[in-house]
Amino acid sequence: MNAKITSTELPKATNNQQPATPTTTTTFSQTVATAAGPIKNASTPIPSTPTADTTGSEGKLDTGASSSVRAEKNPKAQTKMEVASAIYLRMSKQKDMTRKQIVEQFVVEAKLSAAGASTYYQLIKAKLG
Template sequence: MPDASAKPKTEVIKNDSDVIKSMPTMQNASVENKTDKSVVEKIEEGQKEKPNERTKMDIATEIYKQMMKTKGMTRKEVLAKFIAEAKLSKAGASTYYQLIKAAQK
């Protein structure tokens, strides 16, 4: 029967970070032959998204500011305009309305 007062043997943990560094992660994983060649070519050619393209949020913000200048404009009317002009869904229009309203305060 083992002696209960004896300390259990423990292994010495090495602080060898080379083992950890050699494990594949998202940062050091090889992505060769896994990338879309067209994406790589676009990056190499310096093609980027056009900076003058307006987002749905930009369009909705302009609509909100413009419509709030008019007295008596209802939330329902603003949402209808968001859906028509910014091409948002009903849920998206409602979300954008709340976000824009909160940002304008």
């Protein structure tokens, strides 16, 4: 098994610089590069992008920009718990209001199931008294 290998049996190294991958892969890569835009090389300058804070106020709270962004956002829709809590507070102030009537209002206004409305009633009662 330990036979000597002569130089004629060794594979010859070539200096051929052809790609090892099939031509279709190269074509696909060129298609992607063309679709994404030109490929930038090291000599292409990178454009500078101005930052939001150009005044040099590091460490300071920038309230002007963030408050305007917050003002533009839509307020979040109320959760079912918030709606049910409002119903509970409104109805518990009335005299002779029963648990059953409040639970029925939870089903109608907060769009809860009967079991969910009953659970919400207990949670809200424990929390608000």
